[in-house]
Amino acid sequence: MIRLYGKVEQRVIDEKMLQDAVEEQGPREEAGKISKEEGITFNEVLQLRLEYKNLSFNNIEKIQGLETLTKLEDLTLYNNRISCMENMDTLKNLTFLSIGNNSVGQLDNVIYLRRFKNLHTLNLAGNPLSKEENYKLFIAAYLSDLVYLDYRLLNEETKGQALAKYQYAIEEIQHNELQSLKATEAEQSQEEELQQHREAFVEDLNGSYLFDSMFAEDPEAQTLGQLPGVAELVQTYLLFIYSIQISVCSLTYIILTFEHKVVDLCVQMFESGLAEQKLREAEVNAFFDGLQEAVREKQQRSAQHVADFEKHRKKRLLDLQWVSDAAQQEAQVNQYREDIQTLRDNSMLLELQLVDQLEEIIKDFERSITDMVGSFIETCRDLENHHHEKIKDIAMATLEKVVKNEVENDLPDDVRALFVDKDTVMNAVSASHDTHLLKIDNREDKLVTRINAWMMALIERIQDEEVWRNRKCISEIQNYTQHLRNQLEEVLHHHG
Template sequence: MSSLYETTEPSVVNEEMLQKAVEEQGPQNKAGLIAKEEGIQYDEVIQLRLDYRNILKIEHLWEFSSLRKLQLDNNIIEKIQGLEKLTNLEWLENMDALKNLQILSIGNNLISQLDNITYLRKCKNLRTLNLAGNPVCKEENYKMFVAAYLSDLVYLDFRLLDEQTREKAFTQYQYAIEEITLSDVQEQRTAEAQNRTEQELRLHEEAFVEHLNGPDLFDSMYADDPEAAKLACLPGVSTLLESYKTQLVAFCMQMFEVGLTHHTRRQNEVESFFTCFHEAVADNQQRAAQITADFEKSRRQAMAGMQKVADTRLLEAQITNCSEEITQLSQTLMTLELQLVDQLEDITKDFERNISDMVGSFIEYVQGIFVQCRDLENYHHEKLLEIAEATLEKVAKNVLGEDLPDDVRLLFVDKDTVVNAVSTSHDTHLLKIDNREDELMTRVNRWMNSLMKSIHDETIKRNCKRISEIHNYADYVREQLEKMRLQEHH
């Protein structure tokens, strides 16, 4: 290994390293400045080099979802791991498992364990693997191990894996491969199930109804209720609780199902708005582009003609006329932009009114259901209080036919203690219901406000950029005219 590894501190892939690498390897000069100003999106990066950086561990690459070529050779990496999310990678120079990975070059690192090779089974399209220069290459069974566990591999360390080697490798590792294959299948099934669960939860969160499709609200009410366990021991309370839970879960399911329906309607409205918005912009841009192209064609012809004019007065008249045409073009493009601004404003106002109505309708429905939840809790409170007071009377007369735990009997020293216990439980439940309602309404309103703010901000940003483009183009063609005037005077 190079002495570089002995003199430089080991490093990890962090945000600073990635940002610097992307900027260094991205567009340069004016294109680079524009890219830096607008911000480079990691999920759009196709190639990235991180070689010769003394990297010990790979991290923070999950945002590079479109990466196809990644160079990480000549570092000090010890394990092949951590790139599962880079599903578009086709060519990787050092590390992990990407579904579309075809060529993996991990030369001159510190990979020493054969077990690292099994990780690459996740790369279903891997056909070429280079591990040359790693300690693992010195293992006695290195070639056989790789050929057995990566059965679709064609080239290893720049050499073809022949059929005889494959057959011998499979025979040697047959049972181990069968075992790991079963493990891979189970792992895939587990991952798929987890992914489905996560996708469902994301959908429920986007609809603001997560955990309302079951007893979560009821369970949370009693989990934080210090008196719940004691009161549940009273005669007849278990039946009361079962009925209460069934009805409360039914209310929650109503909110859940209606929430998903409203979410679909909101999403359709959002998609319709952006389709209309982008169509308006595209149509305006097409018209502006045609006007500019016609002007540019005429301008070039005029410039070519002016170069042949010998009469200074005639040339000056033509320059003046061209300057007036530039002003007219600028005014035309500005008028077109103002028309677009008005059009987008109308589209946005209609959308804001529609989405506000949708959110308001959803909130109104949710508030109505939560009122029913509170009414149900109040009814339950009254029934529980009746049971508690009846139990107190029986305890006082020593005619209670059931044994109560000692901590429960302590509630029945007097009526105030019993009433306070039941009231504390009731207050806890109401607070949970209120908090869940507040959370839902706060989030849906925050979503709407954030969406509208982003739309307004992007509209202003687009408008400012377009005005700047018009001014810049007008300034450019005027500079060309001025250069021609100066050349004529000289």
């Protein structure tokens, strides 16, 4: 990450430089050793100095690599070769910035610092821009909350002059920032809402997306939409359908009515999905509550066994050292060993009972979630079957009108061509229905796949965590009881 700049070795900020700087400026001796062994959590660092005082941090040309220092409050980049203040967007908590003796030449670059709402001290002395005629007024105007510039107080008189000189420019930039902030907040709100929809597996169901996608790839839609009486049939049909249902109309005025109804019905399914998500969330929370309670109860019982043993352990070991009768000592040693084994067996038994209990809890939870998912999908399938029957009713009713010559207006040629015979009409209706049905099936497949993937991932995580907990617990039991045995052997060795 080191490159040559003219005759001077040029450096850029990378992870190693940050690590070296934080270690050098961090705690010393034992505390520093522990900190180094545990590793550096960059998003917890509050202060960073990359300046001339340590020549290994000198000759930095570009600000970069600071993205992870999200809690940084104090940043010093003094005496480097930086020409632009940039790439610090994540440093929201920045209060002190020293970038003096660098190569920053554009006064407008100061505007970049407006994003740091907590910035109260700024040092730019020794940069080319500090020689600009309006240097102090420009900064005082654009950074109105700044308290110190180049380690000197910005008094109210200077700030007043600055505001008067740059009033219109400041008002314009404030207006633009407000618009940008509103757009950003709207985008964040939209993304948060979409994420909530994704978690409920119902994204794109609260609008016309499904409707649009069904008709966009339906070659029969325009033709079938011109069938006489479709509007009335659609209105009747729509009274019965509940969710992601479809029809055969596509005339403009019919489409508008149908789209409105379909969107309303999709929204019903969307809201149902959100409600289901809350039920799943409640089920998950109840499961973890039960899991934690079972573990907590077992830990308390196990801890009581250990406490009962520990209550007399030291005295028993001490008594062994004062027993002079070999037979009596052997009896006490054997009894102590048996008690250790009993403690181990009881602890293991509690753990095995807990494992069985947790396995049953996990199975019950998995069955409950599976039933919830299955019920939701079965409802969708029932609605789809109901839809298919209604579509056939619409097709037959329209066909009867044509056969009885009850069509009031002349049919377009492409529509009339459908009525050569019943099979032609039904084939067209079936083709349109199949196209729409495929869209519904794809959406359902997507829903089923994602819900099942979520459920499997959750169960797998729960099982993995339980295996880890179980192994850790068994290891602790083994280590503790082995420690007790070692203590006993040590006492016997010294006594012997």
